[in-house]
Every structure is written in C-alpha cells, then in structure tokens.
Amino acid sequence: MKAADLMVKALENEGVEYVFGIPGEENLDLLESLSKSSIELVLTRHEQAAGFMAATYGRLTGKPGVCLSTLGPGATNLVTSVAYAQLGAMPMVVITGQKPIKDRPQGQFQIIDVIDMMTPITKYTQPIISAKTIPSHVREAFRRAEDERPGAAHLELSDDIAAEEVDATPITPSYSRRPITEHKSVDYVLKLLKEAKHPLIVIGAAANRKITAKMLRAFVDKTGIPFITTQMGKGVINEDHPRWLGNAAVSDGDYPHRAIEQADLILNVGHDVVEKPPFMMKPDQRKVVHINFQGAQVDSVYFPHASMIGDIGNSIWQLKEGIEPQSHWDFEFMLKVREHMRDHTDEGAHDEAFPMLPQRLVEEVREVMPDDGIIALDNGIYKIWFARNYPARQPNTVLLDNALASMGAGLPSAMAAKLVHPNRKVVSICGDGGFMMNSQEIETAVRMNLDLVVLILNDSAYGMIKWKQEHMGLQNFGLDFKNPDFIKYAEAYGAKGYRLNATEELQPLMRDCMEQGGVHIIDVPVDYSRNVELLNEEIPKRAKAIQA
Structure with a gap:
C-alpha cells in the first residue's frame, strides 16, 4: 500500500x-x-x-x-x-x-x-x-x-x-495502567493529616478527570476538609459545595488566600508550577503535600514537604480509606471566609449598570447555562472574574488556559467542545482582542453546522494589560483600538449577529439563541473601569479585615 x-x-x-x-x-x-x-x-x-x-x-x-x-x-x-x-x-x-x-x-x-x-x-x-x-x-x-x-x-x-509503496501494518496500542502511590507515602501523609489542625485542599488541572473528581468528592464529603480550586481545576467538585472556599484566580490578596494563611497543611492535588501559582510558598510556614501523577518540579514558590506520586484518584481513595474526621480539626475561620466571599460576590451580581460590569455578566451567564453546559474562555481580564465568580458544577465545564494563557483560543476551543459534546450547550466567551485573533473560524463553525453562542466582551482595548498598566500607575497608552461592526461581521460569515443595548437583555437573548441553534455572535459592551478599585484595593482590604 x-x-x-x-x-x-x-x-x-x-x-x-x-x-x-x-x-x-x-x-x-x-x-x-x-x-x-x-x-x-x-x-x-x-x-x-x-x-x-x-x-x-x-x-x-x-x-x-x-x-x-x-x-x-x-x-x-x-x-x-x-x-x-x-x-x-x-x-x-x-x-x-x-x-x-x-x-x-x-x-x-x-x-x-x-x-x-x-x-x-x-x-x-x-x-x-x-x-x-x-x-x-x-x-x-x-x-x-x-x-x-x-x-x-x-x-x-x-x-x-x-508516496512510497510499503508493506507494513499498524502496531496495536498496549494495555497499561498508571502506577499507584507506595504505601509508606500514604502512611506519612495520613500522619500529617491527623496531626494538622487546619488542613486545606487545593485542586488543580490534573485532577480535572472523571475518576479523580469522583474520589475527591467522596474524600471531601467524608472528611469535611474545605477546598480551593485553581483556574484550571474548576468544577472537579461542584463549586456550590458548602466546603468550597473560592477560586485562586489571582496569586494573593483574595478571600481564598486568607484560608491558605490559616492552613497548617495543604493537600495540593493535581497542581504543578506550569499553571500560575494559586499560592506562594515560603520557608517555615505550612506543610504542603504534592499529590500528582509525577513528582513536583521544585521552584522558588513551590517546594513541597511530601509527595504522593501515582494515579491521583487512587491516592485520594487511599487517603479516604485511611482517615476519619478528627475532633481537633478546626475550619471555623475558613468557613467564615467563605461567607464573606459569597457576600461580596453577590454585591455586584445584580448591578444594572450598562455597559455591563463583569460581575453581573458572570451571574447572567451562570443563570443561563445548564450544569453540564460548557463555557470556553479566551484570555483577558474577564477570565479572572469568571474564575472567581462563576461556580462550575461539573468537571471540564469551564475551559480556560492558565498555563500558556494564549489569546485566540476561546472560539476554537468552544468549537472542539461542541464536536466532543454535541448535545451540550456551549458558549464561547471572548474579549474583542482575543476574538479577532481567530475570528475567521466563524466560517468554519457555520460550515460545520455547529450550534454555538459567542459572547464578544467589547471594551475596544486589551483590557487585561490596561488593568495592569493602571495598577502600576502608568499612563493609558498603546492599548486602545477600534472594532468592526460585529453584527455585519457575523452576517458576512452566515452567522447571526446582535448588539446588547441594555444589561437585562443578555439572559433572554442567550436563551433565545440557544433555542434557535446555529452560530450566534453577541456584542456585549463591558465596563472594566473599576477593576483596579475592586481587584487590587477593595477585595484585598475586605479579605484582610476578616477576624479569626
């Protein structure tokens, strides 16, 4: 052949x-x-x-x-x-x-x-x-x-x-299983757990798998140990769970970091230093256990005291089988942090301002999406708001990248998600900058007859960098641009286009687009003017004020 x-x-x-x-x-x-x-x-x-x-x-x-x-x-x-x-x-x-x-x-x-x-x-x-x-x-x-x-x-x-002629046949894939953690490692971590007073779980990207998610849910339900998710660990356990303390969308200063401050033992499950750190380790602080398929890459911000190397789901199962809730465990302050976080999240969720504030946008999308619906996020400042304010209820229902963190991935990722899960609702959420980097794929989505809703969060700027520019006290320079008419742009590809004119229009419009099927592009004007005030000033101040 x-x-x-x-x-x-x-x-x-x-x-x-x-x-x-x-x-x-x-x-x-x-x-x-x-x-x-x-x-x-x-x-x-x-x-x-x-x-x-x-x-x-x-x-x-x-x-x-x-x-x-x-x-x-x-x-x-x-x-x-x-x-x-x-x-x-x-x-x-x-x-x-x-x-x-x-x-x-x-x-x-x-x-x-x-x-x-x-x-x-x-x-x-x-x-x-x-x-x-x-x-x-x-x-x-x-x-x-x-x-x-x-x-x-x-x-x-x-x-x-x-073009060569060849006489050969494919090689059949071999059967293999992942190795499991050696029992001495399990015993050592169980000892640390029993000695700890304020244990905490951090859930990262490698835990975002079906069996691992099932084992982690059982472990948390049995022990009552609170958990925090990284951006790429969202949804491993339903984030409406009463022990979810929030998402480490930024590396410090947010509500979850108050819980991390109190923790004397962190089970760091499925996270490695390739993903932006959810916390910064310092010498002579809390103990950290690395639970992953591979050993930890030591870094200036990550140098765990112990490791459980092997299949993560099996490692968590072994811990679950070997531990009972300890009478001296104390999660009172951590759960107090959770209530403060929820109160703050609720404050912006119903703001009627237009252009939309990101907190209200997240709330509206969460209301529309079913539990198994998938949102695929491009990279921009809105990614932080979705990571911290959008409770993911199932594994891999929030697709974002916090490793390379490349712009331009949101639309293609949503298209692939729809191919893999044709019966689920899928929404691509892009900034205007990221959308334009691969916007030509609207033609591909139309040609493939995909049912897809695309939200373009329009601030006519590279908003993430503007936020950091402002926080550094620098002048507003070099990051503003003009956008095409996104309605006409969508129609040119054979999709349907809409422009939001009021905040209350978003939810019914999204529902209508999902009901119709086909490819729909919604231009959503957003207001990021309070990002520095909220993310860099108000949230850290209010989180720090929580008393033990």
Missing part, C-alpha cells in the same frame, strides 16, 4: 475521529488517503485554530487530538497552539508536511528545520525517513502524548515518503 494509506490506517488504529488543519501541497497524498477514511477532516481557516481545536479535543477526551499542516509557514502557524497543549498538559499529535528528503528540485524554498523548532515545545518530535517506520513512530507519538504528564508530539512526513 501507499505510505500515506498506512499513515491513515495507523491513525484509525489509534481511534482518531478528527484531523484538524489545513493541508498543503506536501500533504496531498495524505489528504487523498484521508478522503477514503472514517476520520473526518475539519478544515480550518488558520493552522493555529486547528491546533487549539486538537488540544481541546485531547483535554476533553483524554485521547490525543490530531492536527495537520504543510511545511514552513503552515508549521510555524502551529507553534502557539502546540505550546498551548504542551504547557496545558493536553494530549495532541501534530503532523506536518515537508519537501522531498531524497531530492529537492525546489532547492530550499519554504524549508525550515521544523524538527528543531518543535523540539522544545513537544514531548516527542520525529521525521519519518522510511515508510516502514510509520507504525512505530505513530504508536510512539500517541504513547508519549498520552503518558503523564500529557502533552504534544510531532511527526514530519515528507511528500516523497508519503
């Missing part, structure tokens, strides 16, 4: 459902083979968006998402989304084309060293220089992408190799 056919059979053997990307001249044999396959090609309008979609597919399924590009500029366009998957621990396999390796009649046209470029941002990168090695390279790429810590793998297939 042709090598390109073998490549596709190897992908089918791995259970691949979709290939996201933009083929080029060097992918034409592979494209022809895909046309005869059960695998669906999702043709995007930019390679970066294809990469974001593949990464999100991997994040939601646990199976590597696959994306495809040509050589040179196609491959360079994938770099941001490959780094997004690598830092965010999302399994992804990238396939790029290349000029013939045996003969190059076009000289060095479009050729860069893609292998060298991909090496620092992937777990595995390999040029395929013989068609016979396709089965082993594909199997290894998928194995590396899936193994803990998940991430990106890359294969380069030149057009002359793709």
Whole structure:
C-alpha cells in the first residue's frame, strides 16, 4: 500500500475521529488517503485554530487530538497552539508536511528545520525517513502524548515518503495502567493529616478527570476538609459545595488566600508550577503535600514537604480509606471566609449598570447555562472574574488556559467542545482582542453546522494589560483600538449577529439563541473601569479585615 494509506490506517488504529488543519501541497497524498477514511477532516481557516481545536479535543477526551499542516509557514502557524497543549498538559499529535528528503528540485524554498523548532515545545518530535517506520513512530507519538504528564508530539512526513509503496501494518496500542502511590507515602501523609489542625485542599488541572473528581468528592464529603480550586481545576467538585472556599484566580490578596494563611497543611492535588501559582510558598510556614501523577518540579514558590506520586484518584481513595474526621480539626475561620466571599460576590451580581460590569455578566451567564453546559474562555481580564465568580458544577465545564494563557483560543476551543459534546450547550466567551485573533473560524463553525453562542466582551482595548498598566500607575497608552461592526461581521460569515443595548437583555437573548441553534455572535459592551478599585484595593482590604 501507499505510505500515506498506512499513515491513515495507523491513525484509525489509534481511534482518531478528527484531523484538524489545513493541508498543503506536501500533504496531498495524505489528504487523498484521508478522503477514503472514517476520520473526518475539519478544515480550518488558520493552522493555529486547528491546533487549539486538537488540544481541546485531547483535554476533553483524554485521547490525543490530531492536527495537520504543510511545511514552513503552515508549521510555524502551529507553534502557539502546540505550546498551548504542551504547557496545558493536553494530549495532541501534530503532523506536518515537508519537501522531498531524497531530492529537492525546489532547492530550499519554504524549508525550515521544523524538527528543531518543535523540539522544545513537544514531548516527542520525529521525521519519518522510511515508510516502514510509520507504525512505530505513530504508536510512539500517541504513547508519549498520552503518558503523564500529557502533552504534544510531532511527526514530519515528507511528500516523497508519503508516496512510497510499503508493506507494513499498524502496531496495536498496549494495555497499561498508571502506577499507584507506595504505601509508606500514604502512611506519612495520613500522619500529617491527623496531626494538622487546619488542613486545606487545593485542586488543580490534573485532577480535572472523571475518576479523580469522583474520589475527591467522596474524600471531601467524608472528611469535611474545605477546598480551593485553581483556574484550571474548576468544577472537579461542584463549586456550590458548602466546603468550597473560592477560586485562586489571582496569586494573593483574595478571600481564598486568607484560608491558605490559616492552613497548617495543604493537600495540593493535581497542581504543578506550569499553571500560575494559586499560592506562594515560603520557608517555615505550612506543610504542603504534592499529590500528582509525577513528582513536583521544585521552584522558588513551590517546594513541597511530601509527595504522593501515582494515579491521583487512587491516592485520594487511599487517603479516604485511611482517615476519619478528627475532633481537633478546626475550619471555623475558613468557613467564615467563605461567607464573606459569597457576600461580596453577590454585591455586584445584580448591578444594572450598562455597559455591563463583569460581575453581573458572570451571574447572567451562570443563570443561563445548564450544569453540564460548557463555557470556553479566551484570555483577558474577564477570565479572572469568571474564575472567581462563576461556580462550575461539573468537571471540564469551564475551559480556560492558565498555563500558556494564549489569546485566540476561546472560539476554537468552544468549537472542539461542541464536536466532543454535541448535545451540550456551549458558549464561547471572548474579549474583542482575543476574538479577532481567530475570528475567521466563524466560517468554519457555520460550515460545520455547529450550534454555538459567542459572547464578544467589547471594551475596544486589551483590557487585561490596561488593568495592569493602571495598577502600576502608568499612563493609558498603546492599548486602545477600534472594532468592526460585529453584527455585519457575523452576517458576512452566515452567522447571526446582535448588539446588547441594555444589561437585562443578555439572559433572554442567550436563551433565545440557544433555542434557535446555529452560530450566534453577541456584542456585549463591558465596563472594566473599576477593576483596579475592586481587584487590587477593595477585595484585598475586605479579605484582610476578616477576624479569626
């Protein structure tokens, strides 16, 4: 058979459902083979968006998402989304084309060293220089992408190799299970738990999996130990739970950090230093236990005293089986912090100001979305407000990135989420800056007949950086821009567009759009003018004033 056919059979053997990307001249044999396959090609309008979609597919399924590009500029366009998957621990396999390796009649046209470029941002990168090695390279790429810590793998297939005749068959994936924590580690952590007076759980990204979530819920329900979530750990346990103390949307100064201050033992579950730290460790303070699939990377802000390395769900189960609530545990102050946090959150949730305040926006979206509905956030200041004010009720229902924290991912991530969960409500929430970075994918969403609502939070500026600029006492300079007419923009792609004219219009409009189906773009004017006052002044002051 042709090598390109073998490549596709190897992908089918791995259970691949979709290939996201933009083929080029060097992918034409592979494209022809895909046309005869059960695998669906999702043709995007930019390679970066294809990469974001593949990464999100991997994040939601646990199976590597696959994306495809040509050589040179196609491959360079994938770099941001490959780094997004690598830092965010999302399994992804990238396939790029290349000029013939045996003969190059076009000289060095479009050729860069893609292998060298991909090496620092992937777990595995390999040029395929013989068609016979396709089965082993594909199997290894998928194995590396899936193994803990998940991430990106890359294969380069030149057009002359793709056209070769070959006699080979795909390699069947092997059966494997994650190792579990050694019993002495379990016993030591149980000893720390029994000695602690104010234990606390911090839940991070790697815990955002079904079995782990189930075990953590059982552990919290049995012990009553309060918990805090990181941005990427939202929803592991229902954040309406009476022991949820909030989200560490910023690294210090918020209500959850008062609970962290009192804690004498933190079980840090599924967090690593790639995600922005939810707290800063200092010497001679509370003890921290690292519970994860892999050992802790020691950093100036993170140097745990003990570790439980192995399957997280099993580690938590072992702790649950070995512990009973201790009579000397004291969570009175932590739960007091929770009540203050909830009171403050409620204050802005019903403000009628227009343009909308972010607190009211979050409240309206939460009211509209079902418990299993998915919001996919781009990167901007609104991400902090959603992380801290939006209670996620199920795992992976708030898709945001706090590792690479790239703009432009919100819309493609929502599209991938809708492919994975076609029967769930999905909303993409983007700032006007982030939306315009991959707004061309509206055409892709319309062409694919997706049911999708996109909120564009319009402040005509790069709001996150303006907030930091103002907080630093610097002049307002270099961050304001003008936007297109988003209604006409949506209509040009075949979507429906709306502009909000009053705060109370948002909730009924979102419900109507979801009921209609199709792609809907809602231009939502927002007011971030109080961000410094609230996030940098009022919240830290009020949190600090809580008395034990």
